Amino acid sequence: MLRSLDIRDMLIIDRLELAFQPGLNVLTGETGAGKSILLDALGFVLGWRGRAELVRAGAPQGEVVAVFELPPGHAARAVLDEAGLPSGDELILRRVNTAEGRKTAWVNDRRASGEVLRALSDTLVELHGQQDDRGLLNPRGHRQLLDAYAANEVALSETRAAWRARAAAEKALAAAETRLEEMRAEEDFLRHAVSELDALDPRPGEEAELDAARRRMQGAERIREDVARALAALSGEGAEGRMTDALRWLEDAAEGAEGGLDPAIDALGRAMIELGEAVHAVETGLAALDVDPAALEAAEERLFAIRALARKHGVLPDDLGGFAEDLRARLAALDAGEGNLADLRAALEAAETHYAATAEVLSTRRHAAARALDAAMTAELAPLKMERAVFETAVSGGERGPDGADAVAFTVATNPGAPAGPLNKIASGGELSRFLLALKVCLTASNPAQTLIFDEIDRGVGGATADAVGRRLAALAEDGQVLVVTHSPQVAALGAHHWRVEKQVEGEVTTSTVAALAPADRVDEIARMLAGDTVTDEARAAARKLLAG
Incomplete structure (x- = not known):
């Protein structure tokens, strides 16, 4: 879980200290106030590739410090052990960027590479947004997501073992054939x-x-x-x-x-x-x-x-x-070569048969899981006002490998009778956000140790649909931590913790600040989101109603 984020001299942020909490954390503010800068800063300390110039104008360097809580057995501990870095219940990431572009990182006060940061980030944070090509929108990861949904660990392990045995048998036969050819040349x-x-x-x-x-x-x-x-x-x-x-x-x-x-x-x-x-x-x-x-x-x-x-x-x-x-x-060996080859060919055939059998079991499980996922997605899409949309997990024959011989792709048809296609090719912005959220709800197992971040995933939706989006985000946050950057008052009202991002201009200097909102301040902020620049009593009343649930 992300406990705190300390940002200094990054873009338009002078000094900012944020203490996040478990549950649903919402960040709101006007467009351009700097909400995305927070994600840029978090991505920077996690080693993500982003903007080239991050240091605030006039500052010699920018710095971001992120503190995470690591419960026993957290996957980040294994990454730290492999990298030879100290580990404990607290993980402190610090990264500095000089005005000249030189970047230096520390993990628990020990120097670390960007590669180590990225390996840690995979265990600490999961980001979802409309351009989520690193996650649910990337077809390369769909088979892995389906296997996680189907709990295919045992079937995958058996298939991988069968693939290794088949590869070893194939290698042994090829080596024996090569040796036999060499010996025949000198017979x-x-x-x-x-x-x-x-x-x-x-x-x-x-x-x-x-x-x-x-x-x-x-x-x-x-x-x-x-x-x-x-x-x-x-x-x-x-x-x-x-x-x-x-x-x-x-x-x-x-x-x-x-x-x-x-x-x-x-x-x-x-x-x-x-x-x-x-x-x-x-x-x-x-x-x-x-x-x-x-x-x-x-x-x-x-x-x-x-x-x-x-x-x-x-x-x-x-x-x-x-x-x-x-x-x-x-x-x-030459005289016995043909007999040995016959034995090795038989061993390879047996390994092929075993691999095919394990891959078939895995494929059967995937087809069953695909049907279950499609049904779960149908149930999730209805409250999001997409009851006419069709989600399908396509499982087809693919290239054989250690993970079986299936290709998996998540496809959608937004209207009955319309052709199905990839998520990011068929769905519009608002539809895509809801598809991604529904998928995340269906695919996410309870993992309280990982922070989920949704960047304006509710864009393009409002009213009852926005409320449904917010309730699903809140459900995801019940056993963990979710950070949401949102323009939706319905989503913001469901947050357990609320921050407002504001941009200030003093003279010719622009800075961005973030303030934790007390209950009364939340009323005004949600009223602003409902009414715009002029906050009316009616807007405040509506805001109180949203907050009351």
């Missing part, structure tokens, strides 16, 4: 590569093993001759034979040497043992250096084949096994 490569890899069957680490074996076998060819010469030098005809001869000669001579050769014989015996071990080790090493030329050739061929295949596919030799597994998986 020959896949089959040849897998066959080649399967035939070679490389193991991780095998390339290093083969390289080491190859180098070992190549090295054996180079050193085997030297090792054989060493063995010949140590054994048989070599050192071992000479040492054996020497030991035999020393042992023969030992008897005549009286023990003098014993150390030499002992040392030579030990040397013979060590030499024997050396000969055995060299024999073992030489045997190990026996290389099979066929084995070397086979090792080289496999090593070169592994390296060539790795270069061909741009992977490391040790990664060939994993690469082969990947190719086998792609080939298996």
